[in-house]
Amino acid sequence: MQVSLPDQTFMDAYPVLTRNKTQHSNSFAVPAGNYLFREGDPVSRLYRVTSGVFRLTRLTECGRRQVIAFAFPGDILGFPCEGHTHSDCDALTNAQVSSFSAKNLDDAKTHPELHQALLDAALREISEMQDHFMMLAKKSAIERVATFLSSLAVRIGEPLGEQTIFKIVMPRADIADYIGLTTETVCRSLTQLRKCGVIKIDNIQSVVVLKPQALHALAEGDDNKCC
């Protein structure tokens, strides 16, 4: 959901950003479990993930939790809405971010390229969120899990011949809260995919997509394609 801004775009817009530490930009570590910001915080800085994985969450008044997104290296965090963040953000793994002052964004005239880049990123994020709508509104459990794995494979997968390998660093409960299921149902769906031979799970974290085309078909709703 958090949209990756190509390195190049950011560099173009703000060459100083990734090169050295000034009052506008610096890099720092976020240990696993630590919060980068919390819902409602005034936005004074934006962040670009350089390593590790973050989790964006919101809580309802009645205590239900929704995982909005996971953020991987390259993703931008901290987009404000009316000057404030609209979700909690904590690190799932030890992570590294570069940050820069959000004040520079107030005036489009002084940094039009950054505005353009941010607008593009926001628009792309909207488009991706619409896909997520489809999932939450219309897909079955197995389709949701297949979709999730499929997007992880695209996002962080390492090619392994025809296959793809990657690590699921987030706990099952987070996946469940992200795709609108319970942990149990996520488990069962993973098991089903495993028994179908679509994926292989070595230890809890490590996933190999054995049949990418089957996974994709399942994600798109061709239920009878397999299983």
Add this chain to the structure above:
Amino acid sequence: MQVSLPDQTFMDAYPVLTRNKTQHSNSFAVPAGNYLFREGDPVSRLYRVTSGVFRLTRLTECGRRQVIAFAFPGDILGFPCEGHTHSDCDALTNAQVSSFSAKNLDDAKTHPELHQALLDAALREISEMQDHFMMLAKKSAIERVATFLSSLAVRIGEPLGEQTIFKIVMPRADIADYIGLTTETVCRSLTQLRKCGVIKIDNIQSVVVLKPQALHALAEGDDNKCC
């Protein structure tokens, strides 16, 4: 989901827009049922709804339909993602829009205020979409319908003492595809709300919210508050 841009913002950014017809701006009617644009169209113009209601939809490869949003007067339509629209858009009622060339947006330097306004609108939309995530992922049928009615009341409701009255111009099937239910379940939930005395439905379209606080409580998940 489509976020309203206050009149004033738009006027500031583009005084010419709402005042007369130039090559950059003009106003025209869209009869009910007509498409304003379709998914994948290259974005050459943006639109601001001045009257009527629009429907934004997407179709999956397997034919399932998702209603992304409804757009009311004041909302901006046609936000591009990488130069193209990412949904179909048609008019639910006879409608009127003002349009202007999207080319003017390519360069933030020449129209920084408009960029700022669009960025703000996009960020606000992201925030609202996150709320919709919560609904689609976590809420029960009655909560979804209550949430939908509640937001309609805020968006287009006319105060009537303590109560609120408004018209549901979209068919039940569209509501269902918007909040992730079936038409039958939407009906049943409406009936339940009616029997509880939370709302009143005169003819199919006209709704009166008799107990706004109860509706809001239901929307937020206080299921035992009523019914």
Add this chain to the structure above:
DNA sequence: CGTCAATTTGAGTCCAATCAACTCCCGTGG
């Protein structure tokens, strides 16, 4: 008044949630 589509209601089914038990994995301390 008749037709047709949209809406509403009803009956039965199914999928995912719930509740509960069990395993696995790690880290800790005896």
Add this chain to the structure above:
DNA sequence: CCACGGGAGTTGATTGGACTCAAATTGACG
């Protein structure tokens, strides 16, 4: 080294809420 404990993950049995299919009703419009 092994026993222990605890949390995360997995599996099982049951329940419940929304879907499906079907029928009845309403309402809009010629």
